[in-house]
Amino acid sequence: MGRSPCCNENGLKKGPWTPEEDQKLVDYIQKHGHGRWRTLPKLAGLKRCGKSCRLRWANYLKPDIKRGKFSEEEQQIIINLHAVLGNKWSVIASHLPGRTDNEIKNFWNTHLKKKLLQMGIDPVTHRRRTHHDLINVLSNLPQRLAAANLANLSTYPNWDNAFRRQYSDATQFAKIQLLHNILIQLRMSTAPTSYRETINHFGSSSIPDHHQYLNEFQQMNSKLEALENASNIGFPPQITAQMQPNLPNYEIHDQQPQSSSVNVQPVNGLEIYMSNNSDCDDHLQLAEEYYSIPPSNDMHRYPNSLVSASPECCSIISQIENKLNSNDISNCLPSSSTSTTFEPLGDIMEDEASDSYWKDLIDKYVASL
DNA sequence: AAAGTACGCAACCGCCCCCTT
DNA sequence: GAAGGGGGCGGTTGCGTACTT
Incomplete structure (x- = not known):
């Protein structure tokens, strides 16, 4: 059918x-x-x-239009709705009185997208970018290992100590990132971060003790936090600026369901939805109401979707976990200001002195993905 | 101080859906 | 049911401004 453009007449003005x-x-x-x-x-x-007039009125001149910065609450609403609706800007705008679809779209493209990326969250799928981060780390790892090995050779007497240490730190950092990413996968494969995933995780027939579950989850988060904190202390700034964006951030929250029977329990920045009553059907119904769209339609758009690990992957994760359990990471703080950046993690990293251990681990892990 | 670059946002473009004829 | 028009929507562009070199 087609239609002629409404602005093809001569003499019509365009622009501001x-x-x-x-x-x-x-x-x-x-x-x-x-x-x-x-x-x-x-x-x-x-x-x-006419089209230009409509847009000017709708996006700028209409009296009820709210100008100015988006509040934190508005930003959170946009992120949550985008996770469920995608780029349905007009629908999203209908939930934010005074904001236009165009304004929200621009704000998303210029601010929120970057914000989510910096948090390690894919702005399209709203999933944490665990696999992407891991692939990035793995793709750089050989170069980092090679560089570190070179730095350790006495055949380069002109390299100053700071330079050697930087490359050594980069190697350690790469290893820690690997550990970190594997642990995130572990956390995501065992710890649901939304109410729906709680139901999915335990099945609809029985829900174990929530407090025990939360305790386990909190312990895992504590370990990860300690790992992150330890790896950030004293790190050379020129490397930190380059690599820090790869470290996921857990400040994003799901919106609280509108129901008094559901508690929001913050766990190290994540909010987990748990119900007080034990009726699974009610739980599921609440979750369905909260998300409003059946999961079979477009599962990938749900926030905090569950990432499951393969049995092989779980086995490797167990190895890492055993290592972590045998070392008290919470005490991993630099012993002095002159210590090497990653000395505190030495107990974990250095008891497997050879890089072949890490190579094997990486190979197995990649194969299991 | 000037040139180059990045960013933010208003406006435009083209496609699509829905309603009317 | 098909054709055509009106309006809405999402993607993209381009300009003005801020920032960097």
């Missing part, structure tokens, strides 16, 4: 609107309403196409 044009449009609409947009410009004395 002048205050005089704005005034004409406002005056006309306040007096007569907009009626048919195509006929409006002529009646209002504007040399614009």
Whole structure:
């Protein structure tokens, strides 16, 4: 069928609107309403196409439009709705009084997208970018290992100590990132971060003791936090700036379901939805209401989707876990200001002195993905 | 101080859906 | 049911401004 553009007539103005044009449009609409947009410009004395008038009115001149910065609450609403709806800007705008779809779309593209990326969250799927991070780390690891090995050779006497240490730290950091990413996978494969996933995780027939479950989850988070904190202390700034964005951040929260029977329990920045009553059908119904769209339609858009680990992967994760359990990471703080950055993690990293251990581990882990 | 670059946002473009004829 | 028009929507562009070199 097709249609001719509404702005193909000669003499029609394009580009930024002048205050005089704005005034004409406002005056006309306040007096007569907009009626048919195509006929409006002529009646209002504007040399614009109807579409341009509609957009100018809808996005800028309408009296109830809210200008200015988006509040934290508004930002959270946009993120949550985008996780469920995708780029349905007009629907998202309908939940934010005074905000236009265009404004929200621009704000998403210029601010929120970057914010989520910095948090290690994919802005399209709203999943944590565990696998991508891991692949990035793995793709750089051989170079880092090679560089570190070179730095250790006495055949390069001109390399100063800071330079050697930087490369040595980079190697250690790569290893820690690997450990970190594997642990995140472990956390995501065993710890649901939303109410739906709680149900999915335990099945609809029985839900074990929530407190015990939360305790386990908290312990895992504590370990990860300690690991992150330890790896950040004293790290050379030129490397930190480059690599820090790869470290996921857990500040994002799901929106609290509108029900008094559901508690939100913050766990190290994550919020887990747990119900007080033990009726699984009610739980599921609440979850369905909260997410509003059946999961089979578009599962990938749900926030905090469950990432499951394969049995092989779990086995490797267990090895790492055993290692972590045999070392008290919470005490891993630098013993002095002159210590090497990753000395505190030495107990974990150095008892397997050879890089072949890590190579094997990486190979197995990649194969299990 | 000037040139180059990045960023933010208003406006435009083209496609699509829905309603009317 | 098909054709055509009106309006809405999401993606993209381009300009003005801020920031960096």
